[in-house]
Amino acid sequence: MTDTGSKIVFDSTCTVTSSSHTFLNIEIGTDSLSGSVTLADDMDIDGLLTFNTTGGTSAIDLDAYTLNYAGSSLDLTNADTFDMTDPSSKIIFDSTTTLTSDSNPLNIVQVDGALTLADAMDVDDDLIISNAASVATGGNSITIGADFTNSGTFTHGDGSVTFDAGDTDNTITSGGDSFYDVVFNNASGEWTLQDALVADNDLTITNGTLDIAAQDLTVTGTFTNDDTLELVGSQTVTLTNDNDSGTIDYTGASTYTELAAGDSYYNLTISGGGTYTIDAALDVNGVLSISSGTLDLSTYAL
Secondary structure (H helix, E strand, O other): OOOOOOEEEEOOEEEEOOOOOEEOEEEEOOOOOOEEEEEOOOEEEOOOEEEOOOOOOEEEEOOOOEEEEOOOEEEOOOOOEEEOOOOOOEEEEOOEEEEEOOOOOEOEEEEOOEEEEOOOEEEOOOEEEOOOOEEEOOOOOEEEOOOEEEOOEEEOOOOEEEEOOOOOOEEEEOOOOOEOEEEEEEEEEEEEEOOOEEEOOOEEEEEEEEEOOOOOEEEOOOEEEOOEEEEOOOOOEEOOOOOOOOEEEEOOOOEEOOOOOOOEEOEEEEOOOOEEEOOOOOEEOOOEEEOOOEEEOOOOOO
């Protein structure tokens, strides 16, 4: 399929085995018939994937396979089903593409080209931005259910990113690019920074634990903590602390000459075995807990 106008139309229920062949344009459904495609191996589309629901329904199931997509746009508005429920399913955007998800959840998303969002994107697993690739949100929100790894360029466009994973082994690599609003929201979730995180506006921990380890954290707007922020204490933390709710847990094992997140807290925990010497009067509005380590008040008041 080398002619740019060539197209394969699926107008019935089909299982497609590509056998490493590349498709150009694919349409599922016609003006008079429904179409449904299930992948039996990886599929590579160099043109457009479109959905025609005039004559019935239009659906695709990636099953456990990867869809490599190079079309200028992918619009899921007319897709009755865009099924990426299999935990191994993956879509790779390897050219310049504008994506309209229309509330269809994706699974693993890898961007090797340039992806621009036309609406909100829901990624149930990892979002990976490869070297020299880019994602521009266009001001739209992104929800991520596992890791965020940026080796290219991420442009937040004042859009929010919500992390909602329900397990504890999730990582965030910002790659030097900032977020706008960042939200963490799953009581069973834990996220660990792999490099510095900058929120150009607000950062909110609704539920779960954000472990910034020894990485720097900057929040330009409002920091709201309704659960737990963990940190070693050797890094630079630039924010106005939430002293009305939440816990900040210092997990370092060395000696520290200040509390990196400031001197005003709701719940303050020392758990890593280290020694923290304060450099100003300390205000704890909730619970002070020292399970492992030392809090040295020096000459200051608590």
